[in-house]
Structures are given as structure tokens and as C-alpha cells.
Amino acid sequence: MRDVVYADYQSSKPVDPRVVEAMLPYFAAGGTYGNAASLHAVGDDATAALEDARAAVAHFFGAQPQEILFTSGATEANNLALIGYAQRNRRKGDHVVITEAEHISVLNIAKYLEKNGFKVTRTPIDLYGRVSPKKLRARITDETILVSVGWASNEIGTVQPIAEIAEMLAGSGVALHTDAVAAEGLVPIDMSAVPVSLMSLSANDIYGPRGVGALYVRKGVQVAPVLLGGGQERGLRSGTEDLASIAGMAAAAEIMAAEMPADVARIAAIRDRLVGRVLAEIPDSHLNGAPLDPPGGRLPSNAHFRFDGVEGEAMILSLRDEGVAAATGSACSSKTLEPSHTLISCGLLHEEAHGSLEFTFGRFSKDDDVDRIMAVLPGVIARLRTLSPLYKVKTPA
């Protein structure tokens, strides 16, 4: 494949080669290939490796090892957190609060809960995609048992005030779940400092393998299992542990713990340069989501634009021809043909949500990626605008 500028880190990240290296001893004979449930020595090696990995992942997130349950990824972690918590705690109430900025994984689980007799309230977000703790609190009733707020938006990169929401809920009897997938490795996450009850994690988002993740379950928080079987992971997640992938997640966490500050500074510099150049060089372009300043309000990797009069899928196709991989919230690129719910909730009109283009950078982004993007993006926008019946409306007379 030719050399593509990859600016879609939010969709998938390359696995760090050091992580691949760390996974290799867990496959074949001569390595650690046992079942952690077996009582023989081969099984004991597996148990030791599993617990080492658990400790490494826990350490990176400021958690205790016994608070980490390995899953097949964040989607499974979200299912276990929301369905498992709601079912286990149903006698306390039947009301769940989420936000309008949630990932589709959480939105669809919430619909499932509604079908199964729970009430779900969706808290609106502001212009920048941020949920207001005040508005969230106004939606909590005596029946509320669980609040779920994504740590950051996978789409527009807005970082939610999770610490503030967690402090607000602490001691109230209402559990807080957060899907931290978009935020992990990009903003500090420390369970010893923030009283979150449940947190979904994915390995790939810290440059580990796909197909593995974890659910953080704070000590004392009760969830019912969703997958039943042999009783692995304290009975909460049955199925023989995928040791190679789990070791990969642990290696990814250890590397990230050491390199995150430098990583983030470099990624943010690339992103800042792209945002600066796009807004300066392309007329009628806008940044969606939170402003770059103050820096804590937005993921350092995320640049999310809209361009008046241009549709997102057409931009993606044109950029693909020019060797640039990016993403869009346009309806035309989705399975449902609905535009991004997050952008609509931010207050954008459908036609504006259709014109969105998302670039996300990461550990292997190159410093000249911005130059290569900007060598083609203005031309792509200009060409599509000549085709567009909508753009002339915005041109000054």
C-alpha cells in the first residue's frame, strides 16, 4: 500500500511494535500458553502472567489489581457495566442517566435497558459538546441508580468534567460509569483521585491489540455478569482469558505510563498546527467542539472541522484519492444515514453536520502530516464547492 497520511487514530490505532514483541511469548509451545484455571505448572505460569498484567493495567489507571476485569474490548465492558450494574441493583431503582454525547455503544445499550423496563434520561450538552454537571444533577431522581458519561467524545474530542461529576455523585448512592476509551492515553486518568464506580477501557486506544479491553469496577460496586460460563474474572466475565492480548494491553499500559507526557505534547503540537492552518487558509471553515484553549477541554489529538457547502463523504472520498485517511460525522458515510447525533446535540443544523471532517493524530503521526494534508485539503474543498448549490449562498455578494 502506498504511503497514506493516517489521521484517523480515533477509529483504530496501529499496535506499538514493542507491544507485538511482548505478546509473542504467549502463543506457542515453549512460551506461556496455559489456561490460568489449570492446576498444573503450565497453568500456574499463565496465572502469574495474568496477574502481572492485571497489576500493570491497574497501575496505569491508579486502580487496585482486583478492580480490573479483562473483557473482549470496551463494547463488552460497556455492556457489563450498564446492563450488569442495572440488573444487579434494580431493587434500588430503575432510572439511568446518560448524555447526548455518548458513543453509539452506550446509546444502544441504553435503548436495550429501556426495552427491559428501565427508564433512561439523556442529558443535553452545550455548544462545545460538554455536559453541565448542574443539568445532569437536575435529572437525577430518587429512582436513579446509575449515571453514564463518556470521559471524552470519540467524535469531537470534548473532555467531560468527570472529576466534578464524580465528586457530585460521591456518597449519593448513584453509581458513575464512564466510557474512557476516547480519553485513555491522552488525558490523565487516576482512579485513586476520581471516585468513578465503573470505567470501560480498550487496549487498542493505548496502542495495544484490538479485541481486548477491561472494565474497572471499584471495590464494593456490585455488578451481575452478562456472560455466563466457567466463572473466570471473579465470576463476572466467563471465558478462558486471552493471555496474549491481555499481556499486550499490559505492555501498552506500561509504555504509555512512561511516554504519555511526551506523546501528548507532540500530538497536540501537530493538531494545533493543523487547526491553525485550516482556519487561516480555508474560507468558511469552522472548528467543531471545544476551543483549543484552555487545553483541558479538548483531547489533544482531535481536530474536527466543518466546511460550509461541502458534504463529508465526498471529502473523505476525495482525500482518499489524495492519500489522506480521515473521518466524517456525515450521515452519508454511516450505516443509518443519520448525521452525527453529537453534532446535532451541539446545536448544528443537519446540513452543517453533513459538512464535518475529523482528523485524529497519534503516536506514529509524523511532523509533516499537516503539510501533506494542507497540500491537498484546500483544493478538495474548493473543488467540491464548485459542485455545490449550497455554497454560493455563503459567498459575500
Place this chain on the structure above:
Amino acid sequence: MKSTQYSEKTLEHFRNPRNVGTLEGPNVAVGRVGNPVCGDMMDIYIDVEDDRIKDIKFQTFGCGSAVATSSMVTELVVGMQLDEALKVSRGDVADALDGLPPIKMHCSNLAADALHEAIRNWRAGVKPEDATTTPVEKSCHPRPAEVVEVEIANLDDYKGKGVSTRVDDLSVLAGQRVVVLDTGDRAAQLAIDLTDHTGRVVLMTTGKEPSVSSAVRSALRLSDVKLLTEAQPLELKGEGELERIRVHDLNEDEEYELTADALVVLE
């Protein structure tokens, strides 16, 4: 199936669309179609001579297949008798492109509809400047958007909770999504002034253009105010304060909700 799994022919037409542009003249008619869900918008212009399509141009806002089908239909019908051109169907356009992904067949394969609309408009004597957008699969006849008296049923419930009838201190709306109802120059000027205080100001009007003087209109064009035309606010929603406005899209006859923190209805 991935929406990007287009045939080579579709991609070729997307990359090098034929007959892009507009037409003018006494024998020109336009067909405008739009799909409110998918968001595609298509204008097809025909220049008719002796009941034949002498020239044809298009402009399209939409995804890859929206652009490619527009381009293809112009190639298919140029030089054709009008009756013959009316027989060119969506399926013919898709076939000519070696097929479209199934999910796109319904949504963005609008070019044949726009062509038929243009022919009908030409026969009915509808001038391009009077042609309205026809929502797909709703009506085959252009329906003029009437200017409607704005009456929001529960406006009073949100007075002081997001709704204001005057704004003395613009800074109180900082960082908010403000919708200003078009009540003339004063409202439009307020909308323009508000863009210094917040990143999101929408001027909402039931007309095709805001009812303002030409000086204010050009100031509006140059400003960051987002114009929302042919939109009628119906009802306000929100938990204790304004959060959403239910809006009737008069052009497409659809209802949707617009997220907003503040609504200004000048007295």
C-alpha cells in the same frame, strides 16, 4: 456494505463530474430535489430547444453517489427528446454507473428525479428563480413556501428561562447557542452583534430570506450569523429551561429539533 464501495465508474464520475454549473436564458428550467434525511441537494438545469434537451448542467451538495448520479444523468440525456428523458429512471442511472451500494440506491440516487422535475417545470413554465426544492418521495409538484405568522404555543413558559424579548447586555449570552427570530433589521443587527459574544447565533426566519433591508442583508452575509430560512418554530422544550426548539421546515415539510440555550423574540 461500506458506503465507499463504489464501482470504478461511479468513482470516475465523482472525480471528474461532467456538466457542472448552472444555465441561464429564456428556455432554461431547473429541477431541485433534496432529501431531508440524507441531506443531499441537487439542482439540474436544462436548456430546451424543439422539445429536446439542448444543454444540461448540475450542482450537487452530497456524497459520492449524489455527485456521480448527477453527472451520469446529464451525460445520458443531453440531446434527448423530453418524453424520452422522462423515461430515464433511477435504475437506469444506477445501471449506467455499474450499480450503486444498496444503501445509496434510495438516498442519493436523486438525479433522475431532479431531471424529471426540471422537465415538468419547463412544461409548466416555472422559471428557475421560482422553482422550489421538492422533497423526495413526497410531492411531485413544487409547493411554494408560505410565510407564516410565528406563534410558539408555550413561549411564555420559558420567559426568563432562555426566552427573552429584549437583550440589554449581550454578554449574558456569552457561550450560548442563541436563536434570534427574524423580526426585521433590529433583530438581524442584534444577531450580528451577538457574534462578538458567542460562537453560535442563528437567525431564524419563515421566509426564504430574512425580512431585512439590503444593507443589513449584506452585513448578515459577511457575518458569522447562521441563517436558518423557511423554518417555523413550533414549540419549546427543556427541563426547567430552554434546551430545544421544535422546528417545522416549511420547504421540506419536515419537523426536527434544534438545540438552543436562548431564544430572542424582540418585541
